Amino acid sequence: MSFAFTEQEAARVRLARLIGITLDPIGRGDLALIVVLSTIYLFNFCSVGFLICNRNYPPLKSKYPFLMSACVLAMFLWFLGDLVLKSHVHVRGPVLSNCMLFCVWMRVVFGCYMVSVLISIRSYALFCIFCKSRAYRGKRMVFSSGAVVLVAVVFVVVTYALPRSHIIQYVPLLEMCNMSHTYRAVTQGLLWFTWVVNAVINFRLRNITSSFNESREMLVACVCVFVILTFNTTLLYVDPHYPTRAGLRIAETLLSHALPNFLWWFIMFKSMYSCAFNRTEYLEVWKGKLLRDGLQKQYRISRADPFSVTMVSVQSNLGKMVTIPRAMVTDHDGFDAHMSFSDRSVDNMRAGGADTQAGEGPSCPPWRISISHPRCAGALSSEEQLDAADAHLLFSPHDADGQPPARMEGSSTTSTVNVHTAASFSCYNFPVPPKP
Incomplete structure (x- = not known):
């Protein structure tokens, strides 16, 4: 795949100008973005491997390692969907031109929605521990998982019930996926709903007295995601054709993935670093904090x-x-x-x-x-x-x-x-x- 300004790319730019669209060619800025984010996700997957191998280390176990690992996978799928939807790559061929696969399933359902609900599930798990003094398992786990699946099923049913022209279409002349205004509203509404629920749960966690700063972690999560949602929603309705502008599409994709990755490491860094370089000493300190919070039963220590x-x-x-x-x-x-x-x-x-x-x-x-x-x-x-x-x-x-x-x-x-x-x-x- 070429990121140089070829004759074929020049023809695409001319066709866009004929229909009144200013189209910036796919260039080295897009390539740099792909290299940087791919490197970050490669490092994240290596970290996930370390996390899974040390999942029984109590400070890491308390962070829900499988849930946080799934969050990294969901962010990567979100990234792949963004590459196609925002035209960071040439959308050609039978695979990349499948807009439903990349933009609906990978970007929305298993991407940004999955990241949102995984963080929300973690917030609910903390709510069970700190507000209800109960471990997150049994009927509480079934309830949260069932709610997530139910919302996803409703969203998919609505997606396939709408005419294809009201969802997303592939534009061969411009080699782009074009999402309709109706479906943008449905998608953004789903994400806003998920994070409003998360914010309500985190509001209930505001007065917890834990030494592990779970309330602060979730506050940072809400701030990061509401910044992304506000910026993305505003951009979608102010400039619906922003993927045609190199600066806007690069800035939006970079922000959409920099903040979730920062959030993930904000939650996981201390425990993972201590597990790697200060394992025994940190475990004793962690147990002491656990005692002061009276949470041995909830964390099964x-x-x-x-x-x-x-x-x-x-x-x-x-x-x-x-x-x-x-x-x-x-x-x-x-x-x-x-x-x-x-x-x-x-x-x-x-x-x-x-x-x-x-x-x-x-x-x-x-x-x-x-x-x-x-x-x-x-x-x-x-x-x-x-x-x-x-x-x-x-x-x-x-x-x-x-x-x-x-x-x-x-x-x-x-x-x-x-x-x-x-x-x-x-x-x-x-x-x-x-x-x-």
Whole structure:
């Protein structure tokens, strides 16, 4: 494929002038764009290979590696569709002249729409974790995937229900694919709808207290995509023939792919770089952040790690959750890992603490092995009996007005206590915040 100004290209420019269209020839600017973006996507695919090979590394696993890998593939298909729709290459032959394949299926359905819904699914997954305290799996995954497929099916049905003249046509004289105004409106409406839904989800995520900056990542995603959508929509209606102008088509394609690639690396760079060059140290730091957010259950991190004690600063967000072992609030035999933290269990705990002063007190719980206590020897073996999935409760340092501890919504194995009740934990060597 030639990017020089050949006689055939000169004839194409003259034919366009006869029908009142100023057509810039396909030249070295288009070639430079193709080389730059192809190099970026080649590097991205190498990075995806690294991501898949290290998908079980917890910080990368929390980024949904298969979803983010599919996002790179969708961006590449979007790029291939743009090459044809915006005339960066000579649209000739039975393959490239198939405008439905490149411009509808590759660019829209499996390209920009797929990128949009994959980022939206990630936002919804974060919403499940941070707002609903539930892992993204089961019915939540089925619901989001079903909604994505349903919208895509409706879009495809509408596409094939419209006459071909109202969708996209190949113009042999100009060697271009021409998309109708009606179909441009349908396509842009689909993308705007997807990202408005994404923005609503991200608005619900605005107050999360995570150390991983998920809310900031999604804010950047929305800003990037709304910039692209605004620019692209304006260009489509102000200058519908912009692919005939070299400067406009190069600028639009460059912006359309530079921002999504920046967004992808903004989300993935830190975890991938740390996995490659600082694997062990970053994992320990990551686990510490996970503990401070109280998200071991949602991210399926093993509680066999020494997530022992976490200081809750009085300057921190009072709604922030941290995790403490359930064994730390009991001091009696017959410990029940499924027992909720209630007023009765507080009384039992205090009674057990008093009984230790009179001869046959309760056995030492495993977490007290570090405390100087005559009955702590050999107690670590009982720690293995704790249920890894249910042996923690969430501690929320709310300033309550003497209200009894409220049970967490939708949870059977966690409870919420306030700073006044938490003061009784001081005898268990657990650092609790002072009263505000």
